[in-house]
Amino acid sequence: MSGPVTGGLAIETRGLSKHFGRQSAVDHVDLAVPHGTVFGFLGPNGSGKTTTIRMLLGLAAASSGTVSLLGQAMPDKLHDILPRVGALVEGPAFYPFLSGAANLHRLDAAGPHTVPSTRRARVDHALERVGLEHAAGKRVHAYSLGMKQRLGIANALLSPRDLLVLDEPTNGLDPQGTREVRNLVRSLANEGTTVFVSSHLLAEVDQMCTHAAVMSAGRLVAQGPLAELRQAGNARLRLVTPDGGAARQVLARLGLAPEPAQPGAAGQPRPEQLERGGPAPGLPGALRTQPDGETVVAALGTDAKQPALLPEDVVAHLVQAGVRVRGFAVERESLEERFVALTGEGFDVAQ
Numbered sequence: 001m002s003g004p005v006t007g008g009l010a011i012e013t014r015g016l017s018k019h020f021g022r023q024s025a026v027d028h029v030d031l032a033v034p035h036g037t038v039f040g041f042l043g044p045n046g047s048g049k050t051t052t053i054r055m056l057l058g059l060a061a062a063s064s065g066t067v068s069l070l071g072q073a074m075p076d077k078l079h080d081i082l083p084r085v086g087a088l089v090e091g092p093a094f095y096p097f098l099s100g101a102a103n104l105h106r107l108d109a110a111g112p113h114t115v116p117s118t119r120r121a122r123v124d125h126a127l128e129r130v131g132l133e134h135a136a137g138k139r140v141h142a143y144s145l146g147m148k149q150r151l152g153i154a155n156a157l158l159s160p161r162d163l164l165v166l167d168e169p170t171n172g173l174d175p176q177g178t179r180e181v182r183n184l185v186r187s188l189a190n191e192g193t194t195v196f197v198s199s200h201l202l203a204e205v206d207q208m209c210t211h212a213a214v215m216s217a218g219r220l221v222a223q224g225p226l227a228e229l230r231q232a233g234n235a236r237l238r239l240v241t242p243d244g245g246a247a248r249q250v251l252a253r254l255g256l257a258p259e260p261a262q263p264g265a266a267g268q269p270r271p272e273q274l275e276r277g278g279p280a281p282g283l284p285g286a287l288r289t290q291p292d293g294e295t296v297v298a299a300l301g302t303d304a305k306q307p308a309l310l311p312e313d314v315v316a317h318l319v320q321a322g323v324r325v326r327g328f329a330v331e332r333e334s335l336e337e338r339f340v341a342l343t344g345e346g347f348d349v350a351q
């Protein structure tokens with residue numbers, strides 16, 4: 001095994017693109033996946049995740065752009081790099097009437113770089129790492145979907161790996177199988193393997209990953225540590241007052257941005273987006289009043305063009321103008337709202 005890799009990028013792409021005829025499936029993607037991260041590759045179905053992964057692994061040729069895995073150029077250095085990279089893409093085919101262990105023996109024997117003398121120990125170790133040691137002798141047709149998926153991951157782990165690439169590893173699994181795979185990904189990451197895992201489920205990436213990149217219609221629309229992606233969301237203030245009209249005037253005078261209209265996750269407007277009576281004449285249209293008639297919502301924004309306004313200053317202005325403030329809160333966009341805003345599409349939030 002190569003020594004532990006620290007610092008730098010495990011995956012880097014520059015301008016990576018793929019066209020199918022006139023259709024652009026992946027469009028100038030610049031991915032930067034730091035070593036040691038669990039990196040979620042998030043996007044709705046059809047956004048280009050699998051196509052990107054296939055190019056990363058040299059399974060498909062890029063139309064343009066470059067890929068570097070573990071610091072080496074792909075596909076030029078494919079034969080040097082691939083032994084250090086485990087992958088689960090579209091799942092390996094298993095023989096149903098052979099046991100899990102026998103299947104792994106066959107798949108390992110088919111690999112061009114594997115050492116027969118260590119095969120038994122490596123198969124046993126891989127099965128142990130995915131928690132299938134007790135089912136090693138059981139025929140695969142008796143495995144649950146979750147067990148089959150873990151066997152696929154065991155196959156990716158037959159040799160020590162610096163990087164694991166998993167394409168939608170929980171697709172089609174029941175909640176128990178999903179939990180098994182998520183726990184496995186986390187424990188692999190704890191052992192120091194960089195894990196790049198695609199998903200169309202925001203909740204999954206939220207629970208499993210340290211970093212994420214978001215794809216939308218072939219383009220990369222955001223990437224970075226999840227904590228930073230959360231912080232990057234817009235802030236909004238929520239004011240409860242019996243003096244809605246006066247409050248709206250003060251907020252408008254302070255130049256607060258209208259709250260952008262966003263669809264909810266299921267494409268439905270959220271309750272606070274249902275305006276009551278429409279905006280007052282001459283005021284920004286989206287200083288919203290909620291159906292209770294007492295709650296006004298306005299975007300504070302994180303935009304540099306937006307004048308920096310501290311929440312306490314907003315309250316001071318309101319009070320000065322005689323607005324009775326019954327409640328005041330600053331809320332940040334949830335990760336879901338942020339991603340919906342970025343992709344313009346509803347994510348499946350949870351499974």
Ligand SMILES: Nc1ncnc2c1ncn2[C@@H]1O[C@H](COP(=O)(O)OP(=O)(O)OP(=O)(O)O)[C@@H](O)[C@H]1O
Nearest residue numbers: 020024025043044045046047048049050051052200
């Ligand atoms: N071999 C192909 N020929 C033509 N079009 C393709 C091919 N492979 C993918 N596409 C198209 O490229 C786009 C991106 O597909 P891709 O499978 O990469 O998306 P995805 O994000 O992985 O979605 P899913 O989760 O549904 O697989 C889609 O519009 C798809 O129809």
